[in-house]
Amino acid sequence: MSLPHILLGMLREPASGYDLKARFEEDVRHFWSAELSQIYPTLRRMEKKGWLESDTEPSERGPDRVVYRLTQAGRGELTRWLAAGPEVGTERFAYLGQLFFMDELGDLAATRAFMVELRARLAAWLAELEAIEARIATAPGYPDDLPPERFHPHAALRMGLLTLAAKLAWCDETIERIDRRKARGASSGRKRRPATKEA
Amino acid sequence: MSLPHILLGMLREPASGYDLKARFEEDVRHFWSAELSQIYPTLRRMEKKGWLESDTEPSERGPDRVVYRLTQAGRGELTRWLAAGPEVGTERFAYLGQLFFMDELGDLAATRAFMVELRARLAAWLAELEAIEARIATAPGYPDDLPPERFHPHAALRMGLLTLAAKLAWCDETIERIDRRKARGASSGRKRRPATKEA
DNA sequence: ACGCGCATGTAAGAAGTTACATGATTTC
DNA sequence: GAAATCATGTAACTTCTTACATGCGCGT
Numbered sequence: 001m002s003l004p005h006i007l008l009g010m011l012r013e014p015a016s017g018y019d020l021k022a023r024f025e026e027d028v029r030h031f032w033s034a035e036l037s038q039i040y041p042t043l044r045r046m047e048k049k050g051w052l053e054s055d056t057e058p059s060e061r062g063p064d065r066v067v068y069r070l071t072q073a074g075r076g077e078l079t080r081w082l083a084a085g086p087e088v089g090t091e092r093f094a095y096l097g098q099l100f101f102m103d104e105l106g107d108l109a110a111t112r113a114f115m116v117e118l119r120a121r122l123a124a125w126l127a128e129l130e131a132i133e134a135r136i137a138t139a140p141g142y143p144d145d146l147p148p149e150r151f152h153p154h155a156a157l158r159m160g161l162l163t164l165a166a167k168l169a170w171c172d173e174t175i176e177r178i179d180r181r182k183a184r185g186a187s188s189g190r191k192r193r194p195a196t197k198e199a
Numbered sequence: 200m201s202l203p204h205i206l207l208g209m210l211r212e213p214a215s216g217y218d219l220k221a222r223f224e225e226d227v228r229h230f231w232s233a234e235l236s237q238i239y240p241t242l243r244r245m246e247k248k249g250w251l252e253s254d255t256e257p258s259e260r261g262p263d264r265v266v267y268r269l270t271q272a273g274r275g276e277l278t279r280w281l282a283a284g285p286e287v288g289t290e291r292f293a294y295l296g297q298l299f300f301m302d303e304l305g306d307l308a309a310t311r312a313f314m315v316e317l318r319a320r321l322a323a324w325l326a327e328l329e330a331i332e333a334r335i336a337t338a339p340g341y342p343d344d345l346p347p348e349r350f351h352p353h354a355a356l357r358m359g360l361l362t363l364a365a366k367l368a369w370c371d372e373t374i375e376r377i378d379r380r381k382a383r384g385a386s387s388g389r390k391r392r393p394a395t396k397e398a
Numbered sequence: 399a400c401g402c403g404c405a406t407g408t409a410a411g412a413a414g415t416t417a418c419a420t421g422a423t424t425t426c
Numbered sequence: 427g428a429a430a431t432c433a434t435g436t437a438a439c440t441t442c443t444t445a446c447a448t449g450c451g452c453g454t
Contacts, residue, residue: 002291002293002296005293005296005297006296006300009296009299009300009303012300012303028296028299030290030295031290031291031292031295031296031299032291032292032293032295032296033289033291078300078303079303079304081297082297082300082301082303082304082309083304083309085313085316086294086297086313086316086317086320087293087294087297088293088294088317088320088321089291089292089293090232091229091230091290092201092230092231092232092288093230093231093288093358094201094204094231094286094287094288095285095286095287096229096230096231096355096358096359097201097204097205097208097227097230097231097355098204098280098281098285098286099351099354099355100208100227100230100351100352100355101205101208101211101277101281101351102281102351103347103348103350103351104208104211104277104278104281105278105281105282106347108347110281110282111351114284114285117284117285118285118287121285121287122287143376144376144379144380144383145380145383148302148305148307149302151302151376151380152298152299152300152301152302152310153299155298155373155376156295156296156298156299158369158372158373159292159295159366159369160295162365162366162368162369162372163362163365163366163369165365166361166362166364166365167358167361167362169361170357170358170361170362173357173361174354174357177342177343177350177354180343181343181344181350184343184344
């Protein structure tokens with residue numbers, strides 16, 4: 001039940017579905033994502049609930065825009081959500097599932113390659129977040145006197161930066177552990193696990 | 200497309216849906232979760248695809264157990280998934296969405312309370328993961344000579360430990376930033392944002 | 399007799415993804 | 427003339443959650 005509320009937050013300034021999708025690609029994508037095909041019907045449902053109202057306006061170029069804005073009920077629901085305490089959902093990391101079972105491959109070199117590729121992907125992601133922070137760092141009052149409407153998004157961004165740094169450190173730690181194991185295990189010669197186990 | 204693969208990994212040893220649910224509650228819950236009502240039909244679909252076979256056995260107490268085990272095709276699919284490279288999905292953090300828009304409440308004290316509660320929840324979570332690591336730490340060969348079937352799960356667990364520690368550090372950083380702002384802003388007296396804006 | 403743990407599920411709906419469809423205008 | 431951007435959506439499907447349903451055996 002979070003996408004509608006994130007849309008409510010974004011709609012403190014009126015916007016079309018297309019505009020909102022653009023915001024998901026920008027400042028919000030480190031903690032949520034949504035496709036247009038999900039956004040459009042969600043906005044309809046929210047309007048039906050009375051949280052939003054819409055107007056159709058001609059566009060400067062392209063087809064007409066359907067611009068949504070908050071109603072009183074919508075603003076009330078947003079406030080209720082914000083005041084309800086942190087919504088801690090289940091985290092899902094498919095790549096940890098892969099790593100968890102990877103002894104099945106019986107080859108530590110495969111695990112190492114996996115971790116190296118994962119590290120590269122996470123590092124690219126971190127670079128993007130750092131670019132966003134660099135932009136914020138040029139704002140007046142950074143870092144201690146940002147206005148509240150910039151302080152809150154910046155605080156959310158910091159979580160992304162700090163956890164990604166931690167994940168990179170974890171990748172490095174894991175790769176080093178593998179290398180130590182390989183250095184030690186090289187003499188004993190076991191690499192592929194045997195097809196049958198000796199009990 | 201990850202739950203079936205996680206089940207494949209777990210089913211290297213035969214198990215019933217009920218058994219598998221128990222494993223989600225234990226060693227796997229820091230990166231995935233699933234309800235029984237999702238597990239049962241998923242196992243059926245996997246059997247229909249030829250990845251699993253099942254036998255019905257009488258239980259020691261309670262109703263009959265349906266025990267699943269991997270077929271050759273299932274083991275092949277598991278290997279394929281493990282060798283396919285890291286599956287990096289979209290991360291979703293509803294609480295970051297709340298924080299992002301929280302200037303709407305116009306009250307930094309509310310944000311502070313939010314962060315304090317979030318910190319408590321994350322700390323409790325970290326304590327659980329630390330308990331799991333403490334158990335692993337008693338295994339022979341810890342930490343440098345764990346056998347491969349323990350090394351991989353332990354590596355996955357470490358990611359949870361390190362990122363949770365980073366999140367706690369982020370909570371602390373954010374709470375401190377709020378306190379510094381409040382100390383500085385107290386003299387200027389603005390707390391609730393005004394109902395109307397002066398342009 | 400009641401509740402708890404074992405063990406299986408169904409039903410209904412919300413949430414999310416992928417693919418497809420339409421048509422205008424602007425840029426190369 | 428082709429491709430990108432603007433702007434809207436539908437359809438089919440998978441995934442996940444919540445609530446409900448059933449029935450056995452064990453402990454108190």
